[in-house]
Amino acid sequence: MNVATLLDSLTVFVLAILLGFEVISKVPATLHTPLMSGTNSIHGIVLVGAIGLAATANNPLAGGLAFVAMAFAGANVVGGYWVTDRMLQMFKRRPTQATDRAAK
Amino acid sequence: MNATNIGYLVQLAFIAGAALFVMGLHLMNSPASARTGNRLSATGMIVAVVAELIQVTQAGVGLVNWAIIIGGLVVGGGLGLRMARTIAMTSMPQLVSLFNAVGGGAAALLALNDFIALDGQRVLAGGSPGLDGWRTLFILADVLIGSVTFTGSLVASAKLMGMIRGQPIVIPLGRIVSWIVVISALSVSIVLILSGAGVVTYDPEILYVLLVAALVCALVFGLLMVLPIGGADMPVVISLLNAFTGTAVSMAGFVVGNVMLIVAGALVGASGAILTRLMATAMNRSIGNILVGGFGAAEGTQTALSGADGTIREVSVDDAAIQLAYASKVIIVPGYGLAVAQAQHGVRELADLLEARGIEVSYAIHPVAGRMPGHMNVLLAEANVPYPQLREMDDINPEFERTDVALIVGANDVTNPAARTDHSSPIYGMPILDVDHARSIIVLKRSMGRGYAGIDNPLYLNPKTGMFFADAKKGLAELITAVKAL
Numbered sequence: 001m002n003v004a005t006l007l008d009s010l011t012v013f014v015l016a017i018l019l020g021f022e023v024i025s026k027v028p029a030t031l032h033t034p035l036m037s038g039t040n041s042i043h044g045i046v047l048v049g050a051i052g053l054a055a056t057a058n059n060p061l062a063g064g065l066a067f068v069a070m071a072f073a074g075a076n077v078v079g080g081y082w083v084t085d086r087m088l089q090m091f092k093r094r095p096t097q098a099t100d101r102a103a104k
Numbered sequence: 105m106n107a108t109n110i111g112y113l114v115q116l117a118f119i120a121g122a123a124l125f126v127m128g129l130h131l132m133n134s135p136a137s138a139r140t141g142n143r144l145s146a147t148g149m150i151v152a153v154v155a156e157l158i159q160v161t162q163a164g165v166g167l168v169n170w171a172i173i174i175g176g177l178v179v180g181g182g183l184g185l186r187m188a189r190t191i192a193m194t195s196m197p198q199l200v201s202l203f204n205a206v207g208g209g210a211a212a213l214l215a216l217n218d219f220i221a222l223d224g225q226r227v228l229a230g231g232s233p234g235l236d237g238w239r240t241l242f243i244l245a246d247v248l249i250g251s252v253t254f255t256g257s258l259v260a261s262a263k264l265m266g267m268i269r270g271q272p273i274v275i276p277l278g279r280i281v282s283w284i285v286v287i288s289a290l291s292v293s294i295v296l297i298l299s300g301a302g303v304v305t306y307d308p309e310i311l312y313v314l315l316v317a318a319l320v321c322a323l324v325f326g327l328l329m330v331l332p333i334g335g336a337d338m339p340v341v342i343s344l345l346n347a348f349t350g351t352a353v354s355m356a357g358f359v360v361g362n363v364m365l366i367v368a369g370a371l372v373g374a375s376g377a378i379l380t381r382l383m384a385t386a387m388n389r390s391i392g393n394i395l396v397g398g399f400g401a402a403e404g405t406q407t408a409l410s411g412a413d414g415t416i417r418e419v420s421v422d423d424a425a426i427q428l429a430y431a432s433k434v435i436i437v438p439g440y441g442l443a444v445a446q447a448q449h450g451v452r453e454l455a456d457l458l459e460a461r462g463i464e465v466s467y468a469i470h471p472v473a474g475r476m477p478g479h480m481n482v483l484l485a486e487a488n489v490p491y492p493q494l495r496e497m498d499d500i501n502p503e504f505e506r507t508d509v510a511l512i513v514g515a516n517d518v519t520n521p522a523a524r525t526d527h528s529s530p531i532y533g534m535p536i537l538d539v540d541h542a543r544s545i546i547v548l549k550r551s552m553g554r555g556y557a558g559i560d561n562p563l564y565l566n567p568k569t570g571m572f573f574a575d576a577k578k579g580l581a582e583l584i585t586a587v588k589a590l
Contacts, residue, residue: 006238009358009366016122016367020374023126026133029471029496032379032478035132036346037200038142039375042125043207043353045149045368047177048156049214049360054172055160062217063172069213070176071183072206077153079184080203081146083191088139090485093492 034087041080047073110162117155118364124148125368129375135491152364180206193486194443197342197476198264204345205257211352211369212250212319215243218359219315237301239359244293246355247315248322253348255326260341263330264475270335275328282328289321329395336440337394338475339383344391347376379477386471386497388523388534416552419570421579424546425586427570428454431508433464435500437537438480439473441514441550442576448487450580451513455489457587466493468500468510468537470518501538510542514549514576520561530559545569548579 027035050073054066125148131141157173165173184203191199222239262268275281292314298304299311306314333341350372357365384391419427428434436451455465467489473480481494495503504510512519515537522529523536539545545568552564563569572579 005361006358009361009363012363013354013358013366013370016370017374019126020129020371021378023129024132024371024375024378027129028133028135029382029469029478030481030491030494031132031135031138032382033196033200033474033476033482034138034142034478035129035375036343036379036477037196037203038129038132038145039346039350039372040200040203040207041149042129042145042368043211043349043372044203045121045152045365046207046210046214046353046356047149048152049356049362049365050176050210051153051156051160051173052360052362053214053217054176055163055165055169056221057169057172057217062221063168065213065217065220067172067176069210069217070173071180072210072213074177074180075184075187076180076203076207076210077149077184078181079188079199081142081149082185082188083196083199084142085139085146086188087193087196087482087485088135088142090482090488091135091138091491092485092488093136094490 031091034084034091037080037087038084041077041084044073044077044080047077049073107162110158114155114159115363117151118362121148121152121155122364122367124151125371129371193482194446195265196479196482197338197474198261200476201257201261201264201342201345204342204349205254205261208250208253208257208345208349208352210250211349211356212247212254214356215246215250215359216315216319219243219247220312237297237303240297240300242355242358244296244318246352246359247319248289248293249348249355250352251319251322252326252329253345253352255323256330256341256348257326257345259327259330260333260338260345263335264338268331272334273331275331278328278332282325285321285325285328289318289325292318292321333394335475336472337387339472339477339479340380340387340389340391340394342476343376343379343383345376347373347380350374350376382471383477386535388531416564416571417567417569419546419572421572421582421586424570424572425583425590427509427544427546428458428463428511428583429461429587429590431458431463433503433507434458434509434511435466435468435504435507435539435542437468437470437510437512437515437519437539438484439470439513439515439518440475440480441516443474443480443483443514445514445576447513447576447580448483448489450577450584452484452487452489454580454584454587455493457584466495466500466503468497468504468539469494470497470515470537473515473518497535497537504538504541507542508544510539510545512539512545512547512549513580516549516561517559519563520559521566522559522562526562539563540566540568543568546572548572548574548576548583550575 050069054070057063057066124144128141128145131137263270296314350369354366354369458465469480519537519539521540523531523534
């Protein structure tokens with residue numbers, strides 16, 4: 001890793017943290033659970049790294065690690081986005097009575 | 105199109121993906137746009153994954169490697185989807201914890217693999233460095249943080265699922281073992297980084313042993329960190345572990361040289377940090393204090409509620425129903441007890457009845473009502489409570505003065521006025537809901553049991569307070585019947 005790459009990466013890192021603080025501090029407390037599960041799915045981006053790893057794995061150890069990483073990240077991404085969507089669709093301004101079946 | 109151009113396009117796709125993440129998070133600033141936001145973010149993920157697939161295809165992928173990619177994705181994605189579709193909303197915290205665990209775990213695996221691959225190259229090239237000091241530093245940061253998150257989140261999840269006792273689990277010599285583990289992990293890391301930088305030279309076998317040692321130390325530390333933490337402190341722990349996962353993913357981005365991982369990880373890290381701070385403030389405890397653990401465990405000095413201060417007044421179902429039905433403004437204060445009793449729907453039904461009588465009803469949500477940040481809001485939204493009625497603490501506190509009845513269901517410590525007045529109280533200074541400012545207060549509670557902090561609540565002795573002893577779900581059903589009969 002040369003110093004130029006390192007500095008570029010650090011720049012991106014610092015700016016992204018500041019941007020994150022700025023954007024996320026505007027999220028209302030009402031949505032903190034979906035926010036957390038939504039950011040949870042975002043960290044599923046390790047999937048991209050896992051794909052790169054799986055594509056170049058050339059021995060059983062690397063292959064095994066890559067498979068587990070793929071499965072972990074895959075669960076993280078798919079499950080995370082799905083459950084966040086499931087939660088967010090429940091937030092309604094004026095809910096319809098028809099959907100209220102789970103009460104019993 | 106040649107490989108270089110495709111490489112540039114892939115980089116552009118990563119930038120687009122990162123931008124979609126940020127825009128998606130931005131739309132989370134209102135419940136009305138949040139769903140679109142989540143879908144934008146998911147689109148960003150798809151863009152990034154497709155770009156990466158194109159990238160690796162360009163370089164050539166073997167059959168076995170495709171099998172690993174597709175197999176891993178199908179197995180993991182299938183399990184994730186299954187859990188996401190079936191999980192109950194009350195169980196959200198354990199699911200989020202589980203996703204924290206796998207995210208952190210995947211990040212740690214990336215770094216481990218990178219170390220092995222690069223070190224392998226170095227060995228093949230006869231000692232010329234594939235690793236360098238900086239890269240080793242990020243690899244170790246990723247492995248350590250990712251592993252702590254992995255075991256820590258698994259323990260948190262198991263505690264929330266009830267597979268492990270929710271109470272703080274005290275490990276003999278736990279503190280000392282923790283220090284030993286931390287110091288070992290850090291010293292091993294320093295050796296590895298120096299070796300990566302070429303300052304010291306060891307056989308590759310020794311380096312692997314050291315790496316595994318650092319990994320094991322981090323895994324053990326994750327266990328030791330979360331086991332002693334009680335169930336009620338979970339909102340802070342989950343937020344903290346979320347921040348850890350984000351950081352681990354960022355470190356993985358430094359290691360594999362992918363800017364998108366760095367950006368995404370930083371966003372998650374920022375979110376986790378904000379939530380951790382909010383939760384800790386809402387409990388009036390420092391993060392260090394929570395990690396040290398044992399709230400209330402050593403509090404033997406708390407004076408018991410004496411009869412001299414007042415007496416407890418019980419209120420009958422019919423009296424409570426009359427108070428509610430002839431009020432003009434009612435605030436409902438739900439606590440975790442409500443979720444435990446699965447009484448969200450009962451609360452909504454009662455609120456609907458009251459609203460039909462022209463009464464203004466809203467819900468006062470304390471930041472730590474639930475087992476993760478914002479948990480109570482999701483539970484009430486599931487019961488079809490319209491989100492404009494879900495009000496944050498600071499927003500609704502001034503309204504209690506104009507409120508006829510505050511109905512408390514399954515909440516205790518977050519309504520305890522001692523937090524405002526009693527300097528000797530363990531929760532002194534914790535921000536609370538000002539329910540005692542309401543004209544009258546009805547507390548729906550199973551018994552006179554204490555809250556998780558194990559302290560008495562003077563609110564129950566307030567002459568304005570009527571205690572309605574019942575299970576939350578049954579009590580609400582009785583109240584509904586009584587209000588209907590009026």
